[in-house]
Amino acid sequence: MNDRQLEYLRLVLRAGSFGQAAQEAGVSQPAISQALAALAREVGHPLFEREGRRCVPTARALAMAQAGARVQDAWSEVRRSARQAHRPASPPVPAIRGGMAPAAGLLYGPALVAAVATFPAPPLLTITTGAADRMLQALLMRELDFVIAPRPRGFRSSGIRRQVMYVSRPMVYARIGHPLAGARHLGEIAGAHWAVASSAGAPGNVVEEAFRVRRWPPPRIAVQCGDYAILLRLIATSDLLGVISHPALVPDAAAIGLVAIPVAEGLPHYEVCLFRHAAATAAGLDRLLAALDAADAGQRID
Incomplete structure (x- = not known):
């Protein structure tokens, strides 16, 4: 076990994927995978396990990452104290x-x-x-x-x-004048292209969930954007349909060029x-x- 392996483990846990962790570390994804595979063999326990389509960290991986972070923090504090030994101490900002x-x-x-x-x-x-x-x-x-x-x-x-x-009280929105703005059933808008805030598989992606429970083909998601200001602008200026998780986020839809599509079936809540x-x-x-x-x-x- 070495510092590099523990640092790669913390990067994967923080970034959420091996690919993103590799980008942050400036190395290849296989280098990350090989280092963590070697670490798992060394400790004799798996670091990740499958949960459906997702790969999630085991309790042992979380414990190792926390312990490694504490050691690194302690060592950083020792070095920081050495550098500041002759400087007046300043109180930490809470x-x-x-x-x-x-x-x-x-x-x-x-x-x-x-x-x-x-x-x-x-x-x-x-x-x-x-x-x-x-x-x-x-x-x-x-x-x-x-x-x-x-x-x-x-x-x-x-x-x-x-x-x-x-x-949540999710609602479908479209631009004013959209050809599908008069729809009242989910089936009428099933073929539309969508802009959503949540990534695929996330609890907030209610369009994906609504299609899945009806055993329809997956929705045509064209844009995924977590910034609601940008998302609303995209919906108001294109033919994309969008789902907003709560009406409090769109207090005056008409003022920004949007209209709600109240589909009778409703959308999943979370x-x-x-x-x-x-x-x-x-x-x-x-x-x-x-x-x-x-x-x-x-x-x-x-």
Whole structure:
């Protein structure tokens, strides 16, 4: 076991794929695969296992990555202390690190900022976004303090608390004047091209799920874009149809050139949840999430 193998393992867990990890490391994908295969043989346990079409890390892989990160952090601290031995110490800036799905960021970001502003000594609030499973891996590795995102099917982890924030109410949208704008059934728009926010297989990709349960051919997804501002603009200026997870994200559809298509069958719903460690991992986290929960209770999104 060496530092390079552990670094490759952490890169794969953080990036979510061997290919992306190879790009970040500046090496080939086979180099990543060979290094992790050698590591698995050395420890005598698999590092990844198949779960349907996905390859997910084992508990042993997560534990090794966490242990390696602690060792690396400790060594970095030793070197940093040596460099700064003759410099006046400066107090660390407290930070709360959040991961939010794009829609959750639009819905809850303002409440988080308002809550942080009430702190006597406001911490730095950092917000990242991305796929739910990738952010939850970062939460498990304590690279994030909380995550607000759709709950992936079958996600369970000891030590992680989950609270439902809202249930999605997905709606199909098209540009005003679209030939299919008058459709009222999913079958009438089955042949359309789509722009979606979530990647294939993600819980938020309700178009894919709606087609799958009806045993239809997969939808023609032309664009996948997690940025809702860009996504809405694409739908309003093309013949692409799009699904928006909650009407609160489109408070005035007509003003931006969109019209809802209320298909009678409806689309699958999913839970958007707050995930956090059972014990607070950052100063002020309990207070921040309590303020967020109070704001949500006052104006529940459902």
